[in-house]
Amino acid sequence: MIPTGVGIIIFGLILLICILYTRSGKQPFIRHISGLDAINEAIGRATEMGRSMLYITGTGSIRGMATIASMNILSQVARTSAEYNTMLSIPCNDPVVMNIGREVVQNAHLDAGHPETYHQEDIYFVAEEQFAYAAAVDGIIMRDKPATIFYMGSFLAESLIFSEVGNSVGALQIAGTDSITQLPFFIATCDYTLMGEELYAASAYLSKEPLLLGSLKGQDWGKLLIIAVILVGVIMQLLGFSWFIDLFSGR
Incomplete structure (x- = not known):
């Protein structure tokens, strides 16, 4: 028990020192993550083309770490899209994720100073069943032809179905997942891919909090x-x- 206790104390002190260091106004070195650096470019592209954006939160529940990380990224994406007045559509396969997504997007619009641009119907429930959800999202992609698509969260076999269809309409695609088995498909079909812990680090990287x-x-x-x-x-x-x-x- 003694080594465990000592380890907890050491890690606690390390975290405390690092937090105090950043709160003093000093910026620690964070390596550049190209997928996150490209978010503003992707939103700007959609704005210039006059087309919408699509944000896919995956098929995981809100209890999953990847889905929570996805909500953090969604906040930054929604805030920038509000500043640019670019439509952001978010089809969900979980009612709880949908409701939390609505709160996140609404707060992002308020923070951006454009509460009037928030439309609750842009975040909507599609289907809970995996491939019914995949078919519905593919239909949305084919009809709306979004300029930019974000895939952030936990994904299964539907990952390749999404990204192939998105690729066929010429969308700029940015993916992020901790699902190791799905990473090769995203790497092959998307312009940028966040791998593993890059997804978890995104909220700190984007917000600079x-x-x-x-x-x-x-x-x-x-x-x-x-x-x-x-x-x-x-x-x-x-x-x-x-x-x-x-x-x-x-x-």
Whole structure:
């Protein structure tokens, strides 16, 4: 129990230090994520073409981490689309996700100073069944021919169905998911793809909120510390010093 307690204290201190560092006004280094840098470009493209945008939240429930991360990205996308007065359509396959999406988009329009551009009917429920939802979204893509499509959340076999149809209408597509099995399909068919933790880091990257940036950097330093401890443990074991491993095994 002692190593676990010490580890919790160390990680807590790392997070606290990183948050205080960012709150002091200093900007930590965050590597560029091309998919997130392209969001403004994608919204601007839709505005210039006079066409709508489509935001797909995936087939996961609101309890999923990917769906929560998707809502954070949706907030930034909706705010920028409100500033540009560009239509953003969000078909959902879960009523709870739909209602939360409506709240997120409404708040984004308020933050942008354009509450009059919010239309509740732009965020709507389609179908709960996986392939019924996929067929409905494909129909929307074919009819509306959106200039930009965002795929952010948890996806299954419908990922390739979505992105192939989106590709056929010439949409600029940005995808993000933690579904490892679906990443190859998004990489092959989309212009930009956020992979794994890039999706989770998006809210901090886009908002530049000190608390989120500090937490993000704290997690990175924590992972680096874990890697260092593992490497030291391997070297110590190879040299015949088992006390270091015993320290963590509780023996």
